Amino acid sequence: MAAVPMKTLSVTRPRKSRTLTAVMALYLVYTLIPLVWLVINASKTQPALFSTSGLSFGGPFALFDNIGQTFSYNDGIFFRWLGNTLLYVVVGAGGATILATAAGYGLAKYRFPGRRAVFAIVLGAVAVPTTALAVPTFLMFSKLGLTNTPLSVIIPSLISPFGLYLIWVYAADAIPDELMEAARIDGAGELRIFLTVTLRQLVPGIVTVALFTMVQTWNNYFLPLIMLSEPKWYPLTVGLNQWSAQANGAGAQPIFNLVLTGSLLTIIPLVIAFLFMQRFWQSGLSAGSVKQ
Amino acid sequence: MTSTAAPPVPAPPRATVARRPRRKWRGWLFVAPFMLVFALTFIAPVVYAFVLSLFRDQAFFGGTVFVGADNYAQVLGDPKFWESFERVLVFLAVQVPIMLLLALVAALAIDSARLHAAGFFRIVIFLPYAVPAVVATLMWGFIYGDHFGLAADLNHLLGTDAVKPLSQSWLLTSIGNVVTWEFVGYNMLIFYSALKVIPTELFEAAAIDGAGTFRVIRSVKLPAIRGAIVIATIFSIIGSFQLFNEPNIMRNLVPNIIGTFYTPNMYAYNLSFAGQQYNYSATVAIVMGVITAIIAYVVQLRGSRKEM
Numbered sequence: 001m002a003a004v005p006m007k008t009l010s011v012t013r014p015r016k017s018r019t020l021t022a023v024m025a026l027y028l029v030y031t032l033i034p035l036v037w038l039v040i041n042a043s044k045t046q047p048a049l050f051s052t053s054g055l056s057f058g059g060p061f062a063l064f065d066n067i068g069q070t071f072s073y074n075d076g077i078f079f080r081w082l083g084n085t086l087l088y089v090v091v092g093a094g095g096a097t098i099l100a101t102a103a104g105y106g107l108a109k110y111r112f113p114g115r116r117a118v119f120a121i122v123l124g125a126v127a128v129p130t131t132a133l134a135v136p137t138f139l140m141f142s143k144l145g146l147t148n149t150p151l152s153v154i155i156p157s158l159i160s161p162f163g164l165y166l167i168w169v170y171a172a173d174a175i176p177d178e179l180m181e182a183a184r185i186d187g188a189g190e191l192r193i194f195l196t197v198t199l200r201q202l203v204p205g206i207v208t209v210a211l212f213t214m215v216q217t218w219n220n221y222f223l224p225l226i227m228l229s230e231p232k233w234y235p236l237t238v239g240l241n242q243w244s245a246q247a248n249g250a251g252a253q254p255i256f257n258l259v260l261t262g263s264l265l266t267i268i269p270l271v272i273a274f275l276f277m278q279r280f281w282q283s284g285l286s287a288g289s290v291k292q
Numbered sequence: 293m294t295s296t297a298a299p300p301v302p303a304p305p306r307a308t309v310a311r312r313p314r315r316k317w318r319g320w321l322f323v324a325p326f327m328l329v330f331a332l333t334f335i336a337p338v339v340y341a342f343v344l345s346l347f348r349d350q351a352f353f354g355g356t357v358f359v360g361a362d363n364y365a366q367v368l369g370d371p372k373f374w375e376s377f378e379r380v381l382v383f384l385a386v387q388v389p390i391m392l393l394l395a396l397v398a399a400l401a402i403d404s405a406r407l408h409a410a411g412f413f414r415i416v417i418f419l420p421y422a423v424p425a426v427v428a429t430l431m432w433g434f435i436y437g438d439h440f441g442l443a444a445d446l447n448h449l450l451g452t453d454a455v456k457p458l459s460q461s462w463l464l465t466s467i468g469n470v471v472t473w474e475f476v477g478y479n480m481l482i483f484y485s486a487l488k489v490i491p492t493e494l495f496e497a498a499a500i501d502g503a504g505t506f507r508v509i510r511s512v513k514l515p516a517i518r519g520a521i522v523i524a525t526i527f528s529i530i531g532s533f534q535l536f537n538e539p540n541i542m543r544n545l546v547p548n549i550i551g552t553f554y555t556p557n558m559y560a561y562n563l564s565f566a567g568q569q570y571n572y573s574a575t576v577a578i579v580m581g582v583i584t585a586i587i588a589y590v591v592q593l594r595g596s597r598k599e600m
Contacts, residue, residue: 015406016406016407016408017406017407018408020401020404020406020407021406021407021408021409023401024398024401024402024407024413027394027398027417028413028416028417030473031416031417031419031420031473031476031477032416033442034428034431034432034435034473035419035420035423035431037431037434037435037442038431041434053445054435054441054442054444054445055442055445099325099326099329100326102322102323102325102326103322103323103325103326103327105322106319106320106321106322106323107319107322107323109319110318110319110322111316111319112316112317112318112319112320112323113316113317114320115319118323118327121330121335122330125330125334133333133334133337133338133341133577134561135341135560135561135564135570135573135574135577136337136338136340136341136344136574136577137333137337138564139340139344139564139570139574140336140337140340155329155332155333156333158329158333159326159329159330159333159334164326190318190321191321194322215421215422218424219423219424219425219426221424221425221426221537221541222536222537226561226565236424237424237425237426237427238426240426240427240430241426241430241541241544244430244541244544245544247544248544248547256434259430260434263427263430263431266424266427267422267423267424267427270422270423271419271422271423273422274415274418274419274422275415278415
């Protein structure tokens with residue numbers, strides 16, 4: 001962040017250490033090995049997977065062939081899963097971001113009856129294991145006829161207590177009361193003040209929340225696993241695991257090369273999103289921890 | 293670990309006062325939509341689970357009958373439940389400290405300004421967080437495997453067959469490794485964000501006192517980020533108790549070792565979806581939820597008491 005104070009003392013700006021860098025590099029290798037392994041092995045044919053060493057290329061270079069097969073296998077079901085995932089992310093994570101932004105802003109900038117109760121309930125909810133809720137939510141949704149529909153995955157994704165909290169902290173700092181008072185004197189309504197004056201102050205916080213809810217929805221496995229019974233509604237995560245499970249049992253049809261390529265294709269969009277939006281989410285997170 | 297992805301949740305920030313009392317309800321305009329969906333997806337299932345836990349299916353007559361606390365008594369006397377509970381407790385006692393320590397060391401190193409290419413380290417170490425648990429587990433599962441995994445390569449290289457990550461005695465460690473790989477970066481970021489906002493005056497004072505690097509870490513940095521450490525610990529505890537994705541996905545590889553009650557969550561899941569015992573499943577979920585909440589609460593109390 002721009003406002004980082006100049007830490008020019010020797011304690012805070014010492015010489016670079018090669019030893020420390022080398023030690024950390026070891027950890028870096030640990031972090032990267034599975035990813036490198038994935039990239040290498042996604043470029044192998046299924047027979048080559050078994051006949052060549054894991055950390056070296058071997059056999060024909062089949063990455064593009066694997067990608068083609070991944071998308072065409074089983075009438076292009078992977079493409080369908082990708083579309084489902086995008087739907088769940090756009091509506092679920094998008095909706096979660098909107099709800100959390102409005103509510104966090106409301107809690108930070110207004111005082112109203114029940115405000116303390118809202119705070120207590122939402123924070124209490126963070127401690128409730130999401131999986132403890134999943135089974136009852138499934139039973140409830142099945143009574144409502146919602147299971148095995150996109151809504152059964154989207155509705156629970158709409159709530160992000162962390163998102164609400166982060167926007168709350170962020171709004172309390174980023175929006176001066178005077179700004180809102182000035183707009184009120186000009187005769188603007190509360191909703192109009194939010195949309196035209198204060199919303200833009202919240203952008204780094206909103207990007208952070210959007211990114212984290214996006215990751216959660218994109219990576220969600222347990223909820224869709226429970227809610228969905230037909231592969232046509234699966235997101236990528238549940239679909240990939242189904243492909244992987246295909247290697248077991250009596251009528252086993254292993255498609256390891258497609259599982260690997262599908263895995264690679266699943267993580268690329270998120271990795272890109274995080275890399276390119278680094279500046280936004282890192283400043284948003286720092287703001288969130290100022291209050292500690 | 294499932295989706296308890298959520299950085300710091302310390303004290304509530306103070307609100308600004310809206311002065312005109314007759315307009316005091318207008319804040320609800322912004323909060324109401326969230327709370328409506330929240331009621332449907334959080335409060336209603338909790339209430340519903342509680343109601344379910346008070347009833348039991350009548351096997352022969354159909355319908356359900358009110359049994360009061362009988363299901364709870366059954367869970368507390370259920371050896372399968374306690375076996376799965378002990379397993380996540382062991383997991384928690386070993387994996388969480390290792391993960392948080394690695395995260396803390398990484399955060400301190402990146403924050404120390406002694407690291408070459410610190411920004412690169414930060415983003416790469418965080419990267420696994422963006423990898424879905426499914427993909428992480430599949431990847432590590434393959435690496436662990438005999439077919440074309442690195443474990444097989446390693447054994448071949450060493451001329452042994454000692455490295456067996458998927459054997460009975462190694463499995464929990466292997467799962468711990470997957471979870472550690474996934475979440476070190478996330479916790480590192482929580483610590484790093486907290487380290488970055490320590491006021492410079494504290495360093496100046498320490499430098500004047502002649503404190504060295506490790507002294508500064510011990511006396512200035514660690515106390516200053518205690519809040520973040522408590523939060524990360526709580527989230528890791530919740531995550532461990534909820535352990536589901538990794539063992540459930542790895543079950544494809546080792547169906548004989550990972551049974552239906554490997555973790556409490558898998559037990560609740562399999563009771564519902566393989567056994568149709570919804571009432572009992574809801575009871576297991578509630579018992580785990582209560583235990584988790586109590587432990588999280590105790591950690592928070594202890595954490596904040598030391599702060600004073």
